[in-house]
Amino acid sequence: MNTLTDRLELPPLPGFFSLIRVGDTVEVHYRVREGEKERIQVFRGIIIRIRKGGSDSMFTVRKISHGVGVERIFPTMSPLIADVKILSRGHVRRARLYYLRGLKGKRATRLKGTVAYREQEV
Amino acid sequence: MLTAMIGRKLGMTQVFQENGKCIPVTVIEAGPCTVTQVKMKAHDGYDAVQLGYGPVSIQRMKRPLRGHLSKAKKGGFRFLREVKILNDASSEGVELGLEVCADIFLDSKKIDVVGVSKGKGFQGVMKRHGFAGGVATHGSMFHRAPGSIGSGTDPARVWKGQRLPGRTGGERMTQLNLEVIKVVPEKNILLVKGAVPGPLGGLLMIRKAIKGGA
Numbered sequence: 591m592n593t594l595t596d597r598l599e600l601p602p603l604p605g606f607f608s609l610i611r612v613g614d615t616v617e618v619h620y621r622v623r624e625g626e627k628e629r630i631q632v633f634r635g636i637i638i639r640i641r642k643g644g645s646d647s648m649f650t651v652r653k654i655s656h657g658v659g660v661e662r663i664f665p666t667m668s669p670l671i672a673d674v675k676i677l678s679r680g681h682v683r684r685a686r687l688y689y690l691r692g693l694k695g696k697r698a699t700r701l702k703g704t705v706a707y708r709e710q711e712v
Numbered sequence: 713m714l715t716a717m718i719g720r721k722l723g724m725t726q727v728f729q730e731n732g733k734c735i736p737v738t739v740i741e742a743g744p745c746t747v748t749q750v751k752m753k754a755h756d757g758y759d760a761v762q763l764g765y766g767p768v769s770i771q772r773m774k775r776p777l778r779g780h781l782s783k784a785k786k787g788g789f790r791f792l793r794e795v796k797i798l799n800d801a802s803s804e805g806v807e808l809g810l811e812v813c814a815d816i817f818l819d820s821k822k823i824d825v826v827g828v829s830k831g832k833g834f835q836g837v838m839k840r841h842g843f844a845g846g847v848a849t850h851g852s853m854f855h856r857a858p859g860s861i862g863s864g865t866d867p868a869r870v871w872k873g874q875r876l877p878g879r880t881g882g883e884r885m886t887q888l889n890l891e892v893i894k895v896v897p898e899k900n901i902l903l904v905k906g907a908v909p910g911p912l913g914g915l916l917m918i919r920k921a922i923k924g925g926a
Binding site: 621623644645646665667668669670 | 725726727728729730731732734
């Protein structure tokens, strides 16, 4: 039944999803509702995992906040994601960067061979 | 307008709502069905409509069916099912050869889905009837067995209806009051919150919810 999406014509995955890579440092702009007001919250960190699966796609962003590792899993299709900005691209050799969880300090937040992200790279 | 039709389970996926909530949905192909026979109380003893679903060349049908289906002049069908109708204003315009599409659910919030559940084979009492079973460890020797199935000398037999292991699944099941998330009339597709009985591609009967408020 892989024709399911074709037949449904579900909304396509947002454009940023084809651009992000594991190892990228990104800013996820996420809509947060506080009572009546809505504001944008920025979550900035390294993508340590991308799960592809159509509307079930997710990606995990990890950052160190006040010395504590914080991971957040974002559903790619969520309408609450206002924007995803790629800040830099790290050189990684695996698909899931779980080893970052065991690292401390600078090594846990900055990957080797990180280069600034340029649009035309794509 | 009819309130029920034949369909097929296409699979499951999920959709996001405006507020970011993610809803699991089953995708159902509802119709198109064709009215192949209208049964009337005066003639048949009850009011109903026979629907055909899944177009097949009429040449492929067995001869008695060929004769029956030729009356609607809409070719052959793989599946024929009957749905009840009320002989009142709602059934006006229902006639032989009428095409029934998913748009009949456009104004429904809830629907019922009838299907044949997936066969599970011969299953024990825990899976089949939801018995609690025993503890797995701590020296227990009672794990998944049914336990006592009745008294001894009197009545000296097992009561009828005693829940025991046996063939599970593969039964007709009705899922009531499923929330309709979306209707795509052009494609005869229905998105319904939650699961429906049966395997992918399984035949379903879909009707407007008969119970519960609106």
